[in-house]
Amino acid sequence: MLKRALLASALLAALTGCGTSLKPKPTSADADEFVSELNAKIKKDYPEAAAAQWLSVTHISDDTQLLAAKINERSLGDLKKAIEDSARFDAIKPALKPYTERSIKLLKLSTSMPAPKDPAKLSRLTELATKLEGAYGAGKYCRDGETGDQCRDLGQLSEVLAAGGDYDAQLDAWTGWHNVARGMRADYQEFSGLVNEGAKELGYADAGEMWRAGYDMSAAEFEVEADRLWGQVKPLYEQLHCYVRKELTDQYGDKGHVGTMIPAHLTGNMWAQQWGNLYSKVEPYPGVSSLDVSAALQTQRDAEFAKAKEIALANAAKQQRKELTPEEIVEAGHAADLANAKSMAHRAEDFYVSLGMQKLPESFWSKAQFIQPRDRDVVCHASAWDMNYQGDVRIKMCITPTEEELSTIYHELGHVYYYLAYNKLPPLFQSGAHDGFHEAIGDTIVLSLTPKYLNSVGLVGTPVQSKEAVINEQMKLALDKIAFLPFGKLIDQWRWGVFSGRITPEHYNQAWWDLKATYQGVAPAVARNEVDFDPGAKYHVPGNTPYTRYFLAHILQFQFHRALCQAAGHTGPLHECSIYGNKEAGKRYFAMLEKGQSQPWQATLKELTGTEQMDATAIIDYFAPLMGWLKEQNKGQSCGWES
Ligand code: X8Z
Ligand code: ZN
Numbered sequence: 352m353l354k355r356a357l358l359a360s361a362l363l364a365a366l367t368g369c370g371t372s373l374k375p376k377p378t379s380a381d382a383d384e385f386v387s388e389l390n391a392k393i394k395k396d397y398p399e400a401a402a403a404q405w406l407s408v409t410h411i412s413d414d415t416q417l418l419a420a421k422i423n424e425r426s427l428g429d430l431k432k433a434i435e436d437s438a439r440f441d442a443i444k445p446a447l448k449p450y451t452e453r454s455i456k457l458l459k460l461s462t463s464m465p466a467p468k469d470p471a472k473l474s475r476l477t478e479l480a481t482k483l484e485g486a487y488g489a490g491k492y493c494r495d496g497e498t499g500d501q502c503r504d505l506g507q508l509s510e511v512l513a514a515g516g517d518y519d520a521q522l523d524a525w526t527g528w529h530n531v532a533r534g535m536r537a538d539y540q541e542f543s544g545l546v547n548e549g550a551k552e553l554g555y556a557d558a559g560e561m562w563r564a565g566y567d568m569s570a571a572e573f574e575v576e577a578d579r580l581w582g583q584v585k586p587l588y589e590q591l592h593c594y595v596r597k598e599l600t601d602q603y604g605d606k607g608h609v610g611t612m613i614p615a616h617l618t619g620n621m622w623a624q625q626w627g628n629l630y631s632k633v634e635p636y637p638g639v640s641s642l643d644v645s646a647a648l649q650t651q652r653d654a655e656f657a658k659a660k661e662i663a664l665a666n667a668a669k670q671q672r673k674e675l676t677p678e679e680i681v682e683a684g685h686a687a688d689l690a691n692a693k694s695m696a697h698r699a700e701d702f703y704v705s706l707g708m709q710k711l712p713e714s715f716w717s718k719a720q721f722i723q724p725r726d727r728d729v730v731c732h733a734s735a736w737d738m739n740y741q742g743d744v745r746i747k748m749c750i751t752p753t754e755e756e757l758s759t760i761y762h763e764l765g766h767v768y769y770y771l772a773y774n775k776l777p778p779l780f781q782s783g784a785h786d787g788f789h790e791a792i793g794d795t796i797v798l799s800l801t802p803k804y805l806n807s808v809g810l811v812g813t814p815v816q817s818k819e820a821v822i823n824e825q826m827k828l829a830l831d832k833i834a835f836l837p838f839g840k841l842i843d844q845w846r847w848g849v850f851s852g853r854i855t856p857e858h859y860n861q862a863w864w865d866l867k868a869t870y871q872g873v874a875p876a877v878a879r880n881e882v883d884f885d886p887g888a889k890y891h892v893p894g895n896t897p898y899t900r901y902f903l904a905h906i907l908q909f910q911f912h913r914a915l916c917q918a919a920g921h922t923g924p925l926h927e928c929s930i931y932g933n934k935e936a937g938k939r940y941f942a943m944l945e946k947g948q949s950q951p952w953q954a955t956l957k958e959l960t961g962t963e964q965m966d967a968t969a970i971i972d973y974f975a976p977l978m979g980w981l982k983e984q985n986k987g988q989s990c991g992w993e994s
Contacts, residue, residue: 374439382440382447386454389433390777397778398739400426405738407481408730409720409747411488416481423477427466431473434459434553454779457948460565461779463897465549465558472545479542483535483893488730492527503527505621506723506731506749513619513628513753518606522876525616529879532887539887540856546895547850559847562897566785567951576965577840577899580906583967584836587974590981591833592872593990595626598633611992612874615867622889623873624838626830627755635826635980636819641812642827644805648695648752655687655694685725692721692750698808699760702796703768706930706937711767712742723749732890733759735766740778744770758797765793773947784943784952787903787965792944794904795911799929818976825926825977832905833974837870839902844870845886846898860885868994909969914960915940925973 400422407419437455440447447455464480466473493502503524511517511524543558550558555570563570592613599617600607607617619628630642660683663675675683693716700711723731731749738745746763750756769792773781783789802814802824814820844866848854854862860883867873879885886892909925915936916928930936943959953963971978 377439377443379443379446379448379451382443382451382455385437385440386451386777386779389458390454390779392429393778394740396426396429398743401736401738405736405745405747408484408488408734409724411485411728411730416485420474420477420481423480424474427462427464427477428470428473430458430462431466431468431549453949454777457779457782459553460561461782463558463562464546464895465553465561467545467548468552472548476542476545476549479538479545480895483538483542483887483895484730486535486538487532487732487887487890487893489728490528490531492524492531494523494527504731506751509621512616512621515617515619515628515632518603518617521616525621526877528621529883529885529888532884532893533882535887535893536856536859536884539884539892540859542895543846543849550850557850557852559843559850562843562899563847567953577902580903580965580967581836581840584833584906584970587829587833587971587978588836589990590978590985591829592992593985593988594981595629595633595830595834596872597985597988598629602632606876609874609876612868612872612994614876615873616876618834618873622838623867623871624835625755626834627827630827630830633826633830635822639817640802640815640820640823642802642824644754644757644810645752647810648691648754648757651694652687652691652752655690656684659683659686659690681725685722688722688750691752692748695750695752695757696721696746696760696764698757699764699796702761702799702931703764705932706940707934708768708937708941709771711764712744714743715745715767718743719745720747721750730890730894732894733763735763735770737767737770737774737781740774740781742771742774758794758800761797761800762790762793765789765791765796768792769944769947772941772944775945776947776949780947780949782948784946784948784950784955785903786897786900787907788943788952788955790900790904791907791911792940794908795915795940796930798908798912799931801927801929803927804929804931821926821976822980825974828926829974829977832970835905836902839898839905841866841870842886842889842891842898846892857881865994868992872992872994903965906965906967906970909973910956910960910966911940913969913972924976925969926976 403415403419403422407415437458440451440455444452464476466476491502491504492508505528508524508528511520515521546558550561553561555561555564560570563573566573566576568576595618596608596611596613599613603617606614608614613623615623618626620626660675660680663679663683664673667673667675667679696719704710720729723729729749730747733746733748736745736747737743744767746760746767748756748759748763750760766789769783769789770781783792802811802820805811806814845854845863848862849859858881860879860881863886864875864879875885890896891898912928913925915930915933916925918939919928919930919933919936921928921930939959943955946955946958956965957963
């Protein structure tokens with residue numbers, strides 16, 4: 352059907368080549384038909400592209416990358432053609448039905464990787480995109496003389512940072528991973544140039560403007576809006592920064608700060624984006640409350656290991672053996688990792704089901720990637736997938752038994768439940784109200800994992816009710832949620848600068864660290880230069896995923912939480928609320944998910960929260976107890992930093 356429409360338009364173009372327009376004006380019914388045929392084509396073509404993409408990141412090889420790049424080339428080419436074709440309805444825009452007009456508008460914004468029309472450039476673009484993501488996924492740090500298994504991947508290097516305590520080992524792990532990204536610099540430069548070209552062909556000033564145009568307001572308005580939200584939360588971050596810098600200095604002496612800034616490799620995280628791993632070192636009231644979810648998860652994993660070894664021993668006994676071979680022990684470890692990862696995912700599923708949502712389909716459990724395979728490179732960065740717009744939903748993770756990973760499972764299932772909820776909509780409406788909504792769904796649920804709830808499922812001990820316990824809990828959460836805010840903002844400040852040409856390749860790295868300094872007050876402890884390409888060490892840069900969505904999500908999730916707690920009839924302080932098991936809250940949440948991006952996000956937000964504005968007062972209110980405490984602690988300190 353669509354083929355016929357495209358053919359007709361090519362014919363018309365030829366007829367009008369002489370300059371006198373013989374083109375009959377399209378009607379609004381033509382536009383309706385265009386959109387309906389396009390939706391059908393997207394639905395038909397999408398599963399193949401998704402399958403190729405899935406294989407290219409769960410089995411990284413030249414072959415899977417070639418196929419993914421080729422299929423992506425075809426999809427982006429088709430998209431380009433469809434967008435061009437839709438331009439014939441520009442002249443009759445006022446006559447279009449709102450549904451049709453919105454569909455055409457969303458079509459133009461449906462990729463963050465707009466492609467140039469030139470076939471050679473399009474082909475090069477998808478080749479580079481696949482190569483960059485593959486390079487990130489397969490990246491390893493080998494010290495002098497190390498080869499093969501001696502080299503460490505991102506997961507292993509991150510463990511060194513999370514453990515903390517050993518300044519030199521952390522610096523080595525940090526530098527090792529960041530240096531992996533050096534090889535991406537030239538490819539990224541070329542890649543961003545091609546994406547920019549594609550955006551300009553669509554009428555945008557550059558790709559950054561195109562990314563900012565996806566928020567039901569002008570790109571310029573969105574930039575102001577993001578700055579406004581950052582202005583609301585910046586004072587919270589400054590207090591946390593001040594306290595953590597002092598604690599690090601107490602611990603590491605002069606090495607605990609770089610001038611007035613926090614050393615990038617001492618935050619427990621490769622990118623200094625979430626600092627939750629510092630909790631045990633900066634706990635306000637040590638010993639008051641037991642909040643160590645990771646320890647409980649590790650215990651569960653150990654129990655799975657014991658079970659798996661027992662089964663293996665029973666099998667060995669059949670061959671008259673009393674001992675397991677080293678290979679059998681590794682196998683048992685793998686089985687235990689998988690069983691434990693699945694049980695963590697079941698824990699998360701249970702929460703969504705308690706809200707009235709469906710159980711995950713059987714295919715989820717058989718087709719998802721839960722743990723890191725031993726026999727091949729994969730992209731471990733967590734993601735959620737809708738493979739076919741009709742129920743084949745998956746996550747791709749390398750789950751380990753830590754609290755951070757448990758939260759990430761809830762995050763990914765938020766995406767999955769969004770997919771399932773809006774699957775009944777036409778494909779062009781199958782997206783988040785805006786991308787920050789998509790990122791906020793699961794995180795909102797994580798805010799309901801209160802000590803009381805965690806205790807009820809055996810993940811922490813009996814909750815303590817005291818002012819000190821509240822401060823501890825809030826500190827733990829703030830190290831992740833408040834610390835993240837400037838990071839969430841700065842990644843795209845950098846990319847927008849690159850796309851607009853304000854940041855030139857000669858200053859890629861300098862500009863990156865300038866932004867890290869300005870927003871986060873974080874600095875590298877060793878000199879960096881323009882051989883380095885530190886932005887490439889963060890997945891979303893080689894993966895070309897816009898990042899402002901996470902900044903917005905960190906504000907929205909508190910807004911959602913406040914609204915859902917209200918719906919659930921919660922009356923006490925917000926941080927005590929868990930919506931577990933509350934069907935009314937679940938109904939309200941699901942109603943939002945079902946809307947996808949069928950209407951401007953402002954309307955969707957209003958339906959859930961009563962307001963059309965993103966607003967940081969919920970996160971500010973939530974952390975009010977901690978902020979009061981931090982201000983006391985920071986009295987007499989000279990807070991802030993010089994960048
Ligand atoms: O990338 C993610 C998710 C997948 S959408 C795991 N997040 C950001 C990150 O890891 O950098 C979630 C929080 C921020
Ligand atoms: Zn996400």
